[in-house]
Amino acid sequence: MPGELRPIVDLEPGPGNPTSLLRTFVGLHLRDLGGWIRVAALLELLATAGVSNSSTRSALSRLKGKGLLLGEKRESIAGYRVDPAAVTELERGDRRIFSYRGQKDDEPWCLVSYSLPEVDRSKRVQLRRALTGLGFGAVTDGLWIAPGHLHAEVEDALAALEVRERATIFITQTPLTAEPFAQAAAQWWELDRLAARHTEFLDRYEQYVPDALRTQNAASPQPPADPREAFVLWLRCVDDWKTIPYVDPGLPASALPPDWPGMRSVELFAQLRRSWAEPARSHVREVAAGK
Incomplete structure (x- = not known):
């Protein structure tokens, strides 16, 4: 609804908890099943991933409240389907999660400048949270920056919060900073924290890829x-x-330090997707069909 930004991917709580795993399952598999799954099959699949039935039921209740799922019986069989209102956000999440795009040095930047009075403090907080969630860096309190390809996403965020008329978007070349641009970028984004996220992912999943395959575009x-x-x-x-x-x-x-781990983890995720996505999808279809 207007005035409220309702992201499908929550930044908190962290991954691995039942609600996050259920949300991930919905995004990965439920639309592929036609948008509906019986409760028994869902409980069985999440149990395979180590989530108890009671935790899954609690997570289902939370995601119903967040507008992601709807309870629906089919031929007297209890089940859940994707809320049609959530499909657009799920599709947007697909693009962000599975189609990682890195900016080239000669591509433009997107700057967002806004001014919201104290009476709109809650919207100001929501906008800052939304910009952070889109990957924008804070230059100053009311000026944020991100790669130019995020232009459409920030337009959507401003419209959802009904503050588009209070913001100006600039599409520009690389800003001229007093210090080297990489030093400025390190102040605008928490690059150490982000590098740690990439490194953690690499440490957890590189074990599944033989050393000989850890090169870009490898089999x-x-x-x-x-x-x-x-x-x-x-x-x-x-x-x-x-x-x-x-x-x-x-x-x-x-804008990045020379030992940046990001592209290694991007390629690792792509390799694991090529290896695991199809057999995982086949297993879900089999369980959902009751075989």
């Missing part, structure tokens, strides 16, 4: 022999990864 590693294992690995992999592309806007090389 995919072999998927696990057990489709259930592929399902669990892929679910947890995406759950760990899904917030990283939101806080990492894809800065160009000129």
Whole structure:
């Protein structure tokens, strides 16, 4: 609804909790099943990933409250379907999570300048949270910057909060800073924290890729022999990864330190997707069909 920004990917709480895993399952699989799944199949699948039935039911209640799921019976069978109002946000999340885009040094930047009075303090807080969630860096309190390809997403955020008329968007070349641009970027974005997120992902999942395959565009590693294992690995992999592309806007090389781990983790995620996504999808379809 206007005046409220309702992201499908929450930055908090962190990955691995039942609500986050269920949200990840919905984004990965529920639309592929036609948008509906029976409760028994959902409980079975989440149990495979280590989530108890009671925790899954609690998470279902939370996601219903957030407007992601609707309870629906089909032929007297209890189930859940994707709320149609959430489809656009899910599709937007797909693009951000699975189509990582890095900015080139010669591509433009997007700057957002806004001024909101104290009476609109709550919207000001929401806007700052939204800009952070889109990967914008704070130059000053009312001036934010991100790669130019995020222009459409910030337009949507401003419109959703009904503050578009209070903001100005500039599409510009690289700003001229007093210090080297990389030093300025390190102040605008929390690059150390972001690098730690990438490194954590690498440390957790590089073990699944043989050393010989850890090069860009290399062949995919072999998927696990057990489709259930592929399902669990892929679910947890995406759950760990899904917030990283939101806080990492894809800065160009000129804005990053020379030992930046981001592209390594981007390629690792792509390799694991090529290996695990299809067997995981097949397992979900089998369980959902009651086979």
